[in-house]
Every structure is written in C-alpha cells, then in structure tokens.
Amino acid sequence: MSTSASASAFPGRKIYLIVAAGAVVMSMALGSRQTFGLFISPLSYDYGLPVTLIAFAIALHNLVWGFAQPLAGAATDRWGPAPVVAFGAAAYAAGLAMTALASSGWLLVLGMGVFIGVGISCTSFGVVLTAVGRSVAPERRxxxxxxxxxxxxxxxxxxxxxxxxxxxxxxITVALMVLALLVLATAPLGLALGRRPSALAAAADPGLNFSLREVVSQACRHRGYRLLTVGFFACGFQLAFIATHLPGYLELCHMPMGLAATALALIGLFNMAGSWACGWLGGRFRQQRVLGWLYLLRSAAIGLFFLAPKSKLSVTLFAAVMGLAWLGTVPLTTGLVARIFGTRHMGTLFGVCFLSHQLGSFLGVWLGGLVLDLTGSYSLLWGATFAAGVLAALLHFPIDDRSVAAPVATA
Structure with a gap:
C-alpha cells in the first residue's frame, strides 16, 4: 500500500482537527508547567518550605515524566491517545490541587513531583505528536x-x-486551583486525536515489523538513535534550568519585579514561530543538521546573555532568541525517529529517547537549587548549560538518518 493511502485515511479537515486538539492539550500541559518557576518564592515564603525542597519537587516531576513517557507512548501505540490523554489530564489536575493544598513537604513532592510528572507524560509530546505524526504523509509530517x-x-x-x-x-492557592481546572478541561480532547491507531495507516507505514521488545532492542543498537538520545539530554538540561531558575536569577540581578514573567511569556511567544520554523526546516533539510545548528544557537544566546550587563533589553533579547530555539527540537527529534524507524512504534521509541531529555531536566532544576544554596550564585549552571548545547550539536551532526524499516522487515 502506498504512502498516499495513509494520507487519504485522514481527510484535510480531520488533520486540522487533530493538530488543533493536540495544540490545545499541549498548551494547557506545557503552559501550566512553564509557570512553576513563579511559585518557588511564594511556596518558600508563604508555606515555609525550603527552596531546595521546592526545586527537588519540580525536578522530580521531570524525572517521573521521563520514566513514565515510554509507558505512555506504548499505551498510545496500543490503545490510541484518547484514554491516555484523559488519564493524564486527571492526574495532572490532581497534582496541581495537591500542590495548592500542600501543608507539608511530602505532599508537595507527591503532587508536583509524582502526579504532575505522570500527568504531563500523557498530555505532551510523546502522545500528542505521535497522533499528529500518524495522521499525515511522511513528507508533511x-x-x-x-x-x-x-x-x-x-x-x-x-x-x-x-x-x-x-x-x-x-x-498561589487560587492560581494553582484554576490551573487544575483548566488542565482537567482538556481530558475530552483526546477523542479528537483518535481512539486507536489507524489500521490503514499502520499498513501503509509498517515500520519495524516486530514485537515491542525487539523494536526497542533494535533502536538501542542503532548508533544514530543513541547519539540522538544522548544529545536530547542537553535539551532538557538547558530548558528546565532556564524555565525554573530564570526568575530567581533575575531577582539576584536586581531586575524589576514582573520582568521574569514577561521573559517567560516572550519565550512562549517566540517559541510559536520557532517551532513552526523548525518543522518547516525539518521538511526541507536533514533534521539532524537543523538540530545541530539549533543547539549552537542556544549556546550562543546563553553565553552572550550571561556575559552581557543585565537590563530589560538584554533580558528581552535573550528571551526572544531562546524562544525561537526553545521547543523546535521536539518536532525535529520526533520526525527523525519516525524517519529512521517508521511510525508504528513511534510513541514508544520517542518515549525512550525522551527519558534522556528528562534526566537532563531533573539535573538542570535540582542542581540549580543546590548550587544556589551552596554558592549563592547560578554561575556554574550557566556555564554548564552553554557547554551542554555545544556537546549536543557535535553529537547530532554525524547522525545517519537512513530508514532501517525496510531492510529489517525484509530480513
């Protein structure tokens, strides 16, 4: 069966509905997560919790997200995104509510660290982009x-x-409860993403025609997949550190109140253009090369921002450039996995790769709080984020993106 058959299984209007529903689900999941840095100081002052513990809870949700993502991806590959998104939205909302009512450190860690980690694994890239990727022909993916x-x-x-x-x-209690309600409202949107993977699409794009265990084993032996996975660690490390600790860093630099919120919003605004542009570039150039240059752009922005005098202008320019390079790595990485291995097990294979990303996220958040407590400065972490981006670029450029699906299936 030809690739066009796969595309014909999803008419144009259906594709737009899938993209729109996926965008709303990820907007609520990732948008809520983007605000966590704004809660560190209030949780510390109002609830009497140490900054190190709050940073650990935020870091833990990244780690739980990473370990849960392969399971969420496998569940999506088997049952489709609808039940996975519904479960994730409920878990995410419960975690936000528990954080709002946290009367002790263990409740904060359970809510923000565990429940939110599980919830976001079911309402973000590994589930949503898998559904979107299966809905279109490879050249438009x-x-x-x-x-x-x-x-x-x-x-x-x-x-x-x-x-x-x-x-x-x-x-903060009201703010967190409103976030919980907004996230919970996205639960039905999983139905628009599809109840089960399309049999027609699976027949058109067989991918690795083996069991899940064999597929993961095959991928882990692939040199390009290993390089992609290790490089994705740097992405998580950079973004989690900046999203969580930029507000605190700007406070140490005596920047005006509210500038951190403006910077985070600008990152999101420019990320809209950056993600679209990276998707467009990934359809016209080799995706691993676009990824390599993207990591170099990030490192250049980080290094210049750290060395430059801090002002409203420097913060604004940094937020704009980082926004352009913020989440563009995700569609490129997902697309590269699909290009090499096909889409049948894309949720699982991206989930394994994303685990590395979240290990980096955990360290970026946790080490940021730890280094600040020990040294009173974020300087070491800014240097580490710069070096991580350069290393990731060097790992991505040599990736071999030739498809292995056809030779393996034939064998």
Missing amino acids: SMAMGLASAGGSLGQVLMVPLVQGMRSASG
Whole structure:
C-alpha cells in the first residue's frame, strides 16, 4: 500500500482537527508547567518550605515524566491517545490541587513531583505528536508536528501572565486551583486525536515489523538513535534550568519585579514561530543538521546573555532568541525517529529517547537549587548549560538518518 493511502485515511479537515486538539492539550500541559518557576518564592515564603525542597519537587516531576513517557507512548501505540490523554489530564489536575493544598513537604513532592510528572507524560509530546505524526504523509509530517508544537506554545504565552495576575490578586492557592481546572478541561480532547491507531495507516507505514521488545532492542543498537538520545539530554538540561531558575536569577540581578514573567511569556511567544520554523526546516533539510545548528544557537544566546550587563533589553533579547530555539527540537527529534524507524512504534521509541531529555531536566532544576544554596550564585549552571548545547550539536551532526524499516522487515 502506498504512502498516499495513509494520507487519504485522514481527510484535510480531520488533520486540522487533530493538530488543533493536540495544540490545545499541549498548551494547557506545557503552559501550566512553564509557570512553576513563579511559585518557588511564594511556596518558600508563604508555606515555609525550603527552596531546595521546592526545586527537588519540580525536578522530580521531570524525572517521573521521563520514566513514565515510554509507558505512555506504548499505551498510545496500543490503545490510541484518547484514554491516555484523559488519564493524564486527571492526574495532572490532581497534582496541581495537591500542590495548592500542600501543608507539608511530602505532599508537595507527591503532587508536583509524582502526579504532575505522570500527568504531563500523557498530555505532551510523546502522545500528542505521535497522533499528529500518524495522521499525515511522511513528507508533511515534520511540518504538521511543528505546527502542533507551535500551537502548543500559545499556552506558554497566555498562562504565565494569567498566573502572575492571579498570584498577585488572590494568592498561589487560587492560581494553582484554576490551573487544575483548566488542565482537567482538556481530558475530552483526546477523542479528537483518535481512539486507536489507524489500521490503514499502520499498513501503509509498517515500520519495524516486530514485537515491542525487539523494536526497542533494535533502536538501542542503532548508533544514530543513541547519539540522538544522548544529545536530547542537553535539551532538557538547558530548558528546565532556564524555565525554573530564570526568575530567581533575575531577582539576584536586581531586575524589576514582573520582568521574569514577561521573559517567560516572550519565550512562549517566540517559541510559536520557532517551532513552526523548525518543522518547516525539518521538511526541507536533514533534521539532524537543523538540530545541530539549533543547539549552537542556544549556546550562543546563553553565553552572550550571561556575559552581557543585565537590563530589560538584554533580558528581552535573550528571551526572544531562546524562544525561537526553545521547543523546535521536539518536532525535529520526533520526525527523525519516525524517519529512521517508521511510525508504528513511534510513541514508544520517542518515549525512550525522551527519558534522556528528562534526566537532563531533573539535573538542570535540582542542581540549580543546590548550587544556589551552596554558592549563592547560578554561575556554574550557566556555564554548564552553554557547554551542554555545544556537546549536543557535535553529537547530532554525524547522525545517519537512513530508514532501517525496510531492510529489517525484509530480513
């Protein structure tokens, strides 16, 4: 069966519905997560919790997200995204509510660390982009996933100022409870992404025609997949550190109140253009090369921002450039996995790769809090984020992106 058959299984309007539903789900999931840095100081002052513990809880949700993502991807490959998204939205909302009512450190760690980690694994890239990637022909896949990622960035633009306003007017408890309700409202949207993977699409794109265990084993022996997975660690390390600790860093630099929220919102705004552009570039150039240059752009922005005098202008320019390079790695990485291995097990294979990303996220958040407590400065972490991006670029350029699906299936 030809590739066009796969595309014909999803008419144009259906594709747009899938992209729109995926964008809304990711907007709420990623937009809510983008605000966590705004809660560190209030949770410490109002609830009497140490900054190290709060940073650990935020770091833990990244780690739980990483370990849960292969399971969420496998569940999506088997049952489709609808039940996975519904379960994830409920778990995410429960975690936000527990954080709002946290009367002790263990409740904060359980809510923000465990429940939110499980919830976001079911409502973000590994589930949503898998559904989007299966809905279109291979030549349009990168663009469609970039468009969904760009739409998902809208939540980052809207949620940060919304939470900042609610936090100032009504306190963090109200702000977190409103976030919980908004996330829970996305549960039915999983139906628009599809109940089960299309049999027609699976027949058109067989991918690795083996069991799940054999597929993962085959991928882990692939040199390009290993390089992609190790490089993705740097992405998580950079983004989690900046999203969580940029507000605290700007406070140490005596920047005006509210500038951190503006910077995070600008990152989300420019990420919309950046994700779309990366999806477009990934459809026209080799995706591993686009990824390599993207990591170099990030490192250049990080290094210049750290060395430059801090002002509203330097913060604004840094947020804009980082936004352009923020989540563009995700559709490119997902598309590269699909290009090499096909789409049948894309959720699982991206989930394994994403585990590395979240290990980096855990260390970026946790080490940021630890280094600040020990040294009173973030300087070591800014240097580490710069070096991580350069190393990731060097790992991505030599990746071999030739498809292995056909030779393995034939064998």
